[in-house]
Amino acid sequence: MAHLPSGNFQANNAWLTLWAISYNLLRAAGCLAGAFHAKATTATIRAHLVHVPARLARSARRLVMHLPQHWPWQHAFTDLLAAAHAPPAT
Numbered sequence: 001m002a003h004l005p006s007g008n009f010q011a012n013n014a015w016l017t018l019w020a021i022s023y024n025l026l027r028a029a030g031c032l033a034g035a036f037h038a039k040a041t042t043a044t045i046r047a048h049l050v051h052v053p054a055r056l057a058r059s060a061r062r063l064v065m066h067l068p069q070h071w072p073w074q075h076a077f078t079d080l081l082a083a084a085h086a087p088p089a090t
Contacts, residue, residue, distance in 0.1 A: 026045050026046065027042070029045065029049060029084075030045040033049055033079055034076045037049065037076055049077055052065075052077065053067075053068055054067050054068075
């Protein structure tokens with residue numbers, strides 16, 4: 001607790017809440033991406049799935065993400081996107 005950014009308890013509480021939410025979202029994304037990322041550390045998930053070497057382009061008012069052709073984690077990333085953007089089950 002000594003390294004939190006503020007001496008104010010409410011501000012530190014907000015930072016701690018944001019940290020917990022981001023940790024839980026990363027772990028959920030790792031589980032959706034595949035078996036390897038479900039057991040991976042937070043730093044590995046961040047390096048493989050969050051820091052994406054993609055090129056963003058706009059075409060007809062749509063945002064298009066161009067991934068590298070031989071990117072090793074492309075299938076895990078596309079599985080994560082398919083699970084996150086899938087229509088809800090009926």
